[in-house]
Amino acid sequence: MALLVSYKQMLEMEPALLYEAFKPEFDKLVIGTLAMPINLPGTNYYFGFQGRKNVLKMLRKVIAERRASSATHNDMLGDLLSKEDPKHSLLSDEEILDQIITILYSGYETVSKTAMMSIKYLHDNPKALQQLREEHLAIRKGKNPEDPIGWTEYKSMTFTRAVILETSRLATIVNGVLRETTNDIEVNGYVIPKGWRIYVYTRETNYDPLQYTEPFTFNPWRWLDKGLESQNYCFLFGAGNRVCPGKELGIVKISMFLHHLVTRYRWEEVGDAAIAKFPRVEAPKGLHIKITKY
Numbered sequence: 298m299a300l301l302v303s304y305k306q307m308l309e310m311e312p313a314l315l316y317e318a319f320k321p322e323f324d325k326l327v328i329g330t331l332a333m334p335i336n337l338p339g340t341n342y343y344f345g346f347q348g349r350k351n352v353l354k355m356l357r358k359v360i361a362e363r364r365a366s367s368a369t370h371n372d373m374l375g376d377l378l379s380k381e382d383p384k385h386s387l388l389s390d391e392e393i394l395d396q397i398i399t400i401l402y403s404g405y406e407t408v409s410k411t412a413m414m415s416i417k418y419l420h421d422n423p424k425a426l427q428q429l430r431e432e433h434l435a436i437r438k439g440k441n442p443e444d445p446i447g448w449t450e451y452k453s454m455t456f457t458r459a460v461i462l463e464t465s466r467l468a469t470i471v472n473g474v475l476r477e478t479t480n481d482i483e484v485n486g487y488v489i490p491k492g493w494r495i496y497v498y499t500r501e502t503n504y505d506p507l508q509y510t511e512p513f514t515f516n517p518w519r520w521l522d523k524g525l526e527s528q529n530y531c532f533l534f535g536a537g538n539r540v541c542p543g544k545e546l547g548i549v550k551i552s553m554f555l556h557h558l559v560t561r562y563r564w565e566e567v568g569d570a571a572i573a574k575f576p577r578v579e580a581p582k583g584l585h586i587k588i589t590k591y
C-alpha cells in the first residue's frame with residue numbers, strides 16, 4: 298500500500314503491469330541497502346545492486362517513452378521532465394532517477410512498518426485502541442460511509458498523531474540518521490575527525506529513561522504534550538537541514554489507514570509474531586491477524 302501510493306504519485310499514468318514488475322525489484326534494492334556489504338552472488342547486497350539495475354532500466358524506459366510522446370502526465374515524473382519549468386531542466390537524467398528512487402525508498406518501509414507496528418501495539422493495548430476508535434468514530438458521525446476526511450478533521454486527530462509518534466519511538470522504525478563531520482568534533486573527550494561518516498543510532502535516545510519515562514511501555518499519551526515532538530533529542534524524523542520532508546505526508550497516510558481500520562474492523566493477532574528490530578524492523582514470518590467487521 299505504502300509503495301503503491303508513492304508510486305502512483307511519481308508515475309500516475311503507468312500501467313499496473315509495470316508496478317507488478319517494479320515492486321519485486323524495488324524490494325531487492327530496499328533489502329540490499331541494509332545488508333552486509335558482501336558483493337557475492339546469493340547475498341542480499343548483491344541482489345540489492347541487481348534490483349537497482351533493473352529498477353533503473355524500467356525507469357529509463359518510461360522516461361524514453363515519455364520523451365518520444367507528446368502526451369502530458371500529471372505526476373511527479375511529469376513535473377521533473379517538464380521543459381517549461383526551468384528549475385527542473387537543471388537536473389540530469391541521472392539526478393531525476395536518483396530523486397525518484399530516494400522518494401520512493403524514503404516513503405516506503407517507514408510508512409508500512411509504522412502502520413504494521415501500530416496494529417501490533419494497539420492490539421496489545423486495548424485502552425489506547427478504544428481511545429483511538431472513539432476519536433475516529435466521532436469524526437465519522439453524521440457522515441456517509443464513503444464521505445472523505447477533510448483537512449480540519451485530519452488536524453483534529455490528536456490522539457492518532459500521538460499513537461503514530463509513540464509507535465515510531467517504541468518500534469524505532471528508522472534506526473538512525475547519517476551525517477558527515479565538516480570539522481574535527483570533540484565528544485566526551487573523543488575526537489571525531491573531519492570527513493568521517495557518523496551513524497547516530499537513535500534507538501538509544503528513543504529508549505532513554507531520562508527523556509521518556511518507562512521507555513519500553515507503549516504510552517501514546519506522553520505525546521499529547523506537544524513540546525515533546527520538538528525536543529532536540531527527538532530524532533524520529535531526523536533533525537536540522539536534512540529533517541524528513543515527508544514527515545507530514547507519512548503521518549497523513551498512516552492516520553488515514555488507521556481511520557479506516559478502526560472504524561470498520563476489529564482484529565485479533567493469530568499466533569505470536571516475532572518482531573526483529575535490526576537491521577530493520579520486520580516480522581520475518583509475518584504479523585498474522587484475523588479481521589472481523591466492527
Ligand code: HEM
Binds near residue numbers: 407539540541
Ligand atoms: C512514518 C514515516 C516516516 C518516517 C519515520 C521517516 C523518517 C525519516 C528520517 C529519520 C529521515 C532522516 C532525516 C535526517 O537525516 O535528519 C528521513 C529522511 C527523508 N525522508 Fe522520511 N520518514 C517518513 C516518511 C517519509 C515519506 C512519506 C517521504 C516521502 C514520500 C519521506 C521522504 C524522505 C526523504 C526524501 C528524506 C531524505 C531527506 C534529506 O536527506 O535531505 N519520508 N525520513
